Amino acid sequence: MTKVTMTVNGKSVAAETEGRTLLSAYLREGLGLTGTHIGCDTSQCGACVVHVNGQAVKACSVFAQDVAGADVRTIEGMANADGSLGVIQQAFQTHHGLQCGFCTPGMVMSTAALLKDNPKPTESEVRHYLEGNMCRCTGYHNIVKAVLAASGQDVGAIAAE
């Protein structure tokens, strides 16, 4: 077992790992940050997306030991300092961009990465970017709408909430 230290949501943290411990398991089992979800075993579903040094990464696709020392942000670090929902989170609630909530952490983290690089994406760009995040509940309609709204664009013209 090897102790791996990194910065998660602004705090320096450490947990024991095996060589095979994935970042997703490190966060969930090692640190108790269970907001990062595991929806598949082939790095397809995107429920485990977190930010590693500012980049969106599927946490099931990297070993914890390989990102020792990194600056990691998870869904638990996305709310405002006062605990209220951040802009993206609020847009997801306002526009009913989640149902069962399981894919939601990954969706929010991917959205944050998208809007950082592309602050005013088109609908098509949003759909293409979120192609690596599966949702079985929403049909993506309200997720796409929430992302557009979070980017400050007017979504009033999009049919039905």
Add this chain to the structure above:
Amino acid sequence: MPKDGGIGASTVRREDIRFLTGKGRYTHDIDIRGQAYAVFVRSDVANGKINKIDTSKAMASPGVLAVMTGEDFVGMGGNPAGWLIQSRGGETMKEPKRPVLAHGKVRHVGDAYAVVVAETLAQARDGAALIEADITELPAVVNMADAVANPANRVHDEIENNVCFDWGWIEDNRAAVDAAFKSAPHVTTLELVNNRLVPNAMEPRASIGDYDPGTGDYKLITTSQNPHLSRLLIAAFVMGIPENKLTVIAPDVGGGFGSKIYHYGEEAAVLAAAKALNRPVKWVAERSESFLSDAHGRDHVTKIELASDKEGNFLALRTETLANVGAYLSNFSTATPTFLHGTLMSGPYKTPLVYVNVKAVFTNTVPVDAYRGAGRPEATYSIERVVDKLCDELGLDPLEVRRKNLLTPDQFPYQSPVGLMYDTGNYQATLDKMLELADVAGFEKRAAASKARGKMRGIGYSTWIEACGIAPSNLVGVLGARVGLYDAATVRVNATGNISVMVGAHSHGQGHETVFAQIVADQLGIDASSIDIVHGDTSKIPFGMGSYGSRSLAVCGTAMTKAVDKIIAKGKKIAAHMLEAAEGDITFEDGKFSDAGTDKAKTFGEIAFSAYVPHNYPLETLEPGLEETAFYDPANFTYPAGAYACEVEVDADTGEVTIASFTCADDFGNVMNPMIVNGQVHGGVAQGIGQALLESTTYDETGQLLSGSFMDYAMPRADNLPMFTVDHSCNTPCTHNPLGVKGCGEAGAIGSPPAVVNAVIDALHRGGHTNISHIDMPVTPARVWAAMNA
């Protein structure tokens, strides 16, 4: 009206806060101190005789605490089928035992035959890899036609032709239907496949078993849509433990779509292991296991015939279906192709004569059971496809043919020829609304624009009905159900006036915590923020049957409103005493009990306080406290209906189909929260489009699942789908529940697949490929290209 939104408000969901901040509590997120980890060992052959399972190396592996095999569970009962179906010859269906772990034989790839429990998950995995199973592979029964035709190969040794039942509905109508076909001016015949689907809720199944030797109490935390039903199955049928000694908790559940209705062997195994080891045992499925062990959906092969006159008036309809039940009978698997399918086969139409035949067939594949829509998508797809084929053959307009055959509002209540009594509807209204919203009048212009871009554009329709709000217990009892299908709610008004509502329904994405609170708030005229909805824990909630079949609101919601009615009735008695008025003079409005004609009144909070601090209270005639329970058994099914339109573009070179638009005009009765209802339709339509264009569950001839991961099984992704246009303004409220609600959870998945396929065929016809009468789902580019180039 409550200040924070009652019935009809698009109140945002309170549950979102925890889901958006990573604070959801799904089974995988829960750890119990001292827990061990279970890994199941699954068959890699589809059909095999188990000669020997050597567990010695696994037991010697570091950290391994226990290994259990099918042998350890032979004394336990089987996981039962919930419905007993009678064949048309009168014999009872074949019901082979479904053990906790496979014993003697393995019957599908993924069939679990051993479980390894270890100190850590990694050690359990390592131990599982050391199980040595000597299994003789036998010829696999995969294809249904072969299964029936080749009785030498058997899934269950004692079932010689692999047929579970051969069901006719309604047998008394068969001769008249056959006679109508003989004399019909036109008969359209279509053979089609309703493709097998993997539900793939994003949260894989997971279960934690716990046992307290001090009390003899078991606890199961599990991914269930219906904790009480699971408890009943485990306690009474499988493990033989008293129901009161088992608590089943379904915490946050990440989607179900039917796949989490059922009791699975892993649940009993972790409970048994927990008792044997005297410590909690946790199991979380990997996605690969989900593909190999969650109940799949659909999988029908159907021949449908529609008899009509030359003007397209339907005269009779007849179907023959082979329904795959897989290797074992899952809990609802026998109801799905029969009473959720055959009874829908007259659709929204006047068709006077209908006969349905379904043979359920065992195969060496994962068990098949109800998946979003469950039988009703299969019925709707068959009907709506054959209607379009009839229009092609007779040169008639598919909208006009639908319109002339739809039931009209004056025909309700309508006794269908397949056993249902539709209470109300206005199918013309939803059809007209769909035509308007989809701008059907402007289609030719859009088609011309597509053509200019080298694309073939088509439009397809579906007018559909479903039977929801499952279900009247006395009726389903006659039909073979082994349980009742009522639901229950307890409304507990606390001494300080806030309210806890314990419901039998389970929310795994539907937003009950928000919507149910809206309804109670509306009824009581108090703010929803002071009302909590409690669900998912058998130690807290009354005995309800859970959520599936679009039943939560129509059945459990009704129980809840009836419990609130009892609260109000008791509140009036208390108020009458406090106000020194006659009970009959007390009115209740906006959270206030008033003595009619006076200015005397007591607030809801004052009444609640008085009930718990009964200093001035009629104790000699009235119990203190303010808590009421109601059970509700529906008088009838509910009948949501709608009209859908899909526009597609087909690439003439590649055969790729793109959804250009999708429009839904639904009748769900009264709508409690429009935002949530729209979301339900979006999700259902996405699953229907997934079935129509993308999702294919493929077995090879040896029974290996070729589409066993998200890399092989095409789930709908954000860039496969358009924005949807949905509407539910054409409401005809349900006539037999107080909220007038019908249910909306499955509609999208039921109505959409035929609209998509009809649109593709229309596009191909418009593009000159008039010889193509049908393409089976999923309508992949390869299939379209092959049809174009045949």
